[in-house]
Amino acid sequence: MKRTESFRKNRSVTEPLAAGIVIGAVLLCIVLSYFGYLHNREAVRKAASTAAQAAAQVQNRPESQLEQELDDPFENYIQLSDPLLVLVNDRVPLPENWQVIPRMIDDEQVDLKMYGDLTAMFEAAGKEEVWFWVASGYRSVEEQTVILDRAVQENLDAGMEEKSAREEALKTIARPGYSEHHTGLAVDLNDVSDNFEETAAYRWLSEHAAEYGFVQRYEKDKVEITGIDNESWHYRYVGKKHAGEMKRLDMCLEEYVLYLKKKGIK
Template sequence: MKRYARRKKFKVKKLFILLFTVMLCVMAGKVLHSSLTTPFLGNITHHMASEDHGWNLILVNRENYIPADYEVQLTELSNGKKVDSRIYPELQEMFNAARAQGYGLFVREGYRTQEEQQQLMNEKIEAYENEGKSKSEAKKLAEQWVAIPGTSEHQLGIAVDINADTTKSSRDDVYNWLEENAHTYGFIKRYPSNKTDITGVINEPWHYRYVGKEAASAIYSQGICLEEYIETLE
């Protein structure tokens, strides 16, 4: 009887340990899922961009995907392009200042949906395939020019591509004005030519991203990019 009781007690203890282990695994899985999810590519897991430093400082790039539940409230511009409503006042202020100084400029691209970003990628891949590239080569080349869907700042609504109205100003004049003045309105040149090794994106003198006036001034004065600035906050 004593031997039976000991055996029964051992089985109960073993069952308790097993149940406890299962509970730990479930809890760990929930924690992992909160920071890693798979909204874009099948079973591949991606790290989600964090809004811990504020909506204006969310860092989206090839390593940080836009969260699946990210929401944007949009304002439509006079030419039909759309931007996050929160950046509209500073964007308009910046354009008013540039135009008052005689510069002609307009928003060539604002907010894009996931579907629109995917369409751009598909078109770029197809263009390279038409040049004789293999599917894998075409995809690799396309990703040098078009952000992978889910990693484009245009999907956030807080980035704009600004072009020159060449009937009034040259491209260089507009790009130079933006580079020297955009930070005073809360915008940064997101992909400088000397930061390609960090951002992973070629020089884009037309692409400006809203980060807020305080962050923009710091980034401009220190000559750093957004990735480097975020590191100083952590």
């Protein structure tokens, strides 16, 4: 009988206590949920604000800057008005209305626009007993086709599969219609060999070519941009002003034309 009364007394004490604990826990959950909601709402508001600011920045950004941020800034590329800066690469074909005024030098043709500076450069180098000759100048689309096909066949004969043979050839030879040689503003000099980089002629060009309006078109540290392996013998005429700037800025032609577009030059 005493044990039953003791049990009843303990239950009368513990039941309100337990109920209070449960109510307190429920209230705590409600409070925490409310503060969580406020925190999430603030986070969403900040995220929306940041997104709106980013959108405004993109909308106000110059078109030339947006162009540089595309995966391929040369898709639907519009040529600059200066013909000396005509861009021809694996993504940009020769303009349909392009015309070459040929002049002969070393049994090769080059465009009249660079003929004077090219011969002046050869003469200046000759006075220092450094000699140059043009191994390859202007090429028609048909000539480029023959050159590429020959290189592919050589790779096939060396045991390459057809796909690999073509890919290897395209590392140094542009597709017909996409070669700088079609412009008449590019020349391959002397032996057209990797050994050219070790010659006095190459060292002379590295120092003086820009003075006559020429730049090495395909350099080893620009391969990812140009898509062409290092060619120490391939020089492109861009005019003295542009050649000097490209050398100062350490830019290849792809970088330089985008740089000019960003400055608003058309």
